[in-house]
Amino acid sequence: MRVLIVTAVPAERDAVVRGIGATAPEVAELPVPGGMIHRLSPVPPAGPPLTVDVLAAGVGPAAAAAGTAAALTAAAVARTPYDLAVSAGIGGGFTTARPSPTARPTAERPAPARLGSIVVADAIVAADLGAETPDGFTAVTDLGFGTVEHLPPAPLVAAVAEATDAVRGTVLTVSTVTGSAERAAELLRRHPRAAAEAMEGFGVAEAAAAQSVPALEVRAISNAVGPRDRAAWRIGEALEALTSTFGTIAPLLGTWTLDPEGTRQ
Numbered sequence: 543m544r545v546l547i548v549t550a551v552p553a554e555r556d557a558v559v560r561g562i563g564a565t566a567p568e569v570a571e572l573p574v575p576g577g578m579i580h581r582l583s584p585v586p587p588a589g590p591p592l593t594v595d596v597l598a599a600g601v602g603p604a605a606a607a608a609g610t611a612a613a614l615t616a617a618a619v620a621r622t623p624y625d626l627a628v629s630a631g632i633g634g635g636f637t638t639a640r641p642s643p644t645a646r647p648t649a650e651r652p653a654p655a656r657l658g659s660i661v662v663a664d665a666i667v668a669a670d671l672g673a674e675t676p677d678g679f680t681a682v683t684d685l686g687f688g689t690v691e692h693l694p695p696a697p698l699v700a701a702v703a704e705a706t707d708a709v710r711g712t713v714l715t716v717s718t719v720t721g722s723a724e725r726a727a728e729l730l731r732r733h734p735r736a737a738a739e740a741m742e743g744f745g746v747a748e749a750a751a752a753q754s755v756p757a758l759e760v761r762a763i764s765n766a767v768g769p770r771d772r773a774a775w776r777i778g779e780a781l782e783a784l785t786s787t788f789g790t791i792a793p794l795l796g797t798w799t800l801d802p803e804g805t806r807q
């Protein structure tokens with residue numbers, strides 16, 4: 543089982559590597575076109591050996607897609623394809639339980655994603671891929687092309703969320719970080735199940751889908767989605783949460799396709 547984890551920046555990559563490295567020392571640094579992979583070999587509780595490669599591919603969906611595609615293609619050409627691609631890093635959390643103070647709470651909304659908590663995406667959604675029209679935002683899919691959503695494997699989402707006590711919900715991918723209460727409310731109105739926002743998940747998932755590789759997104763919440771308040775960011779705490787989460791889930795990443803006897807489904 544081979545897993546590719548893609549972060550935006552080296553600080554996130556190092557946080558993930560520290561977490562996995564607690565039980566599996568880094569074994570190699572390998573160049574791929576445009577980047578450097580850090581390779582680890584955690585021991586899975588069952589099933590075949592596990593190789594986890596971690597790559598910092600840059601900020602934003604385009605850099606994430608380019609880095610992911612390069613790593614996936616290099617592995618496929620070497621006849622050692624990846625079984626899973628994971629977008630990981632810090633993110634903004636939707637910390638309110640409803641789209642606006644006047645909106646009725648719905649059973650659909652995930653729990654609020656508080657600072658330092660973990661969000662696992664059960665849907666990875668491109669939130670600003672579309673067109674502005676007189677009637678408001680229209681997604682590319684409503685214009686008749688492309689896709690705006692990728693769904694990670696449900697058994698893997700459940701296993702990771704249960705092991706880490708994470709919030710499960712939609713993680714939005716945006717090219718512009720939300721900076722106002724109005725924009726946050728608009729995103730929640732369009733995506734009532736949104737738990738977090740970041741800038742890379744859809745890029746990783748789109749590149750993975752192009753090669754029929756499943757994708758997952760894991761975000762540690764560093765700030766609330768909404769009005770800009772740099773003093774309130776908790777990047778250090780979020781990176782620590784990322785480390786602890788990947789220490790916990792690394793072995794699981796190799797087992798989600800196994801049946802109860804430990805053989806591949």
Ligand SMILES: O=C(O)c1cccc(C(=O)CC[C@H]2O[C@@H](n3cnc4c(=O)[nH]cnc43)[C@H](O)[C@@H]2O)c1
Nearest residue numbers: 550601632633634719720739740741742765767770
């Ligand atoms: O300048 C700002 O107001 C601002 C607010 C939050 C984040 C940023 C970044 O430039 C970080 C981008 C980087 O981190 C991820 N991230 C973290 N928080 C968020 C967020 O609230 N919305 C979107 N992305 C976020 C993102 O995935 C990037 O890798 C600046």
